Amino acid sequence: MQLKSRLVALFQKYKHAWVFLYFFIYMPWFTYLERREGSMKHYLIHSPLDDYIPFIEYFIVPYLLWFIFMAVMVLYFFFTNKKEFYDLFLFLALGMTIFLIISTFYPNGLELRPTTFARDNIFVDMVKALYASDTPTNVLPSIHVFNSVAIAIAAKRSKSLKKHPVWRFSCYIIAGLIVLSTMFLKQHSVTDVVAAFVLIGILYQVIYASQDRRHAATQKRPIIT
Structure with missing residues (x-):
């Protein structure tokens, strides 16, 4: 009975894990989009600025760090603050869903990747593996950009992380390096990065700014005694 009670208490405490079911929607949809590469026309994304950005293989480190960064920070909010976790996950899920819809109805791609490399090192080998x-x-x-900046915003707004300024500042640095890595590895065009920031600005207003406005309005209401 004691074990059962503990399991019930654990379930009650972490029942907000249900939102992870979203990945059963995201992953099959994204996999389908990736596999239809040769079956239809893709519109090429390109910005004149892309031609001035050099390929720097060392940025493969922060690019791959994205996966760990995402997992650690999402789990941090999951275990520390249910409200902040829900806000962050809603931000991420809305952005990723909009991305899937855009990719479905506006198939897009790049022709930025280098075919030859000036250097031969482990970082270039890692980039080749990524390309493959x-x-x-x-x-x-x-x-990559959208999710990284969303995490940085959540870290900025987090009440618990205010007590850990080094950790919060580290989130900003890591997110910034990931954003740069997408362009220096030729994984994304400047256009993709700008589009991610536009989407972030829109969804920030929908999720966070609207809450701030409601909170401010509540604070201004007169207290009736």
Whole structure:
């Protein structure tokens, strides 16, 4: 009975894990989009600024760090603050869903990746492995950029992370390096990055700014005694 009670208490405490079911929607949809690469026309994304950005293989480190960064920070909010977790996950889920819709009805891709490399090192080998496993399609807006900045925003607004300024500042640095990595690795166009920031600005107003306005309005209401 004691074990049962503990399991029930654990379920009650972390029942907000149900939102992770979203990935049973996202992953099959994204996999379908990736696999249809050769079956239809893709619109090429390109900005004149892309031609001035050099390829720098060392940015593969922050690019791959994205996966750990996302997992650690999402789980941090999951275990520390249910309200902040729900806000962040809603932000991420809305952005990723909009990305899927755009990719579905506006198939897009890049022709930015280098075919030859000036250097031969482990970082170049890692980039080659990335290119082999990831198609240069479905890039608008950049999910790497969108999710990283969303995490940074959540860290900025987090009440608990205010007590840990070094950790919060580290989130900003990591997010910034990930944003840069998408362009220096030729995984994304400047256009993809700008589109991600536009989407962030829109969804910020929908999720966070609207809450702030409601909170401010509540604070201004006269107290009736």
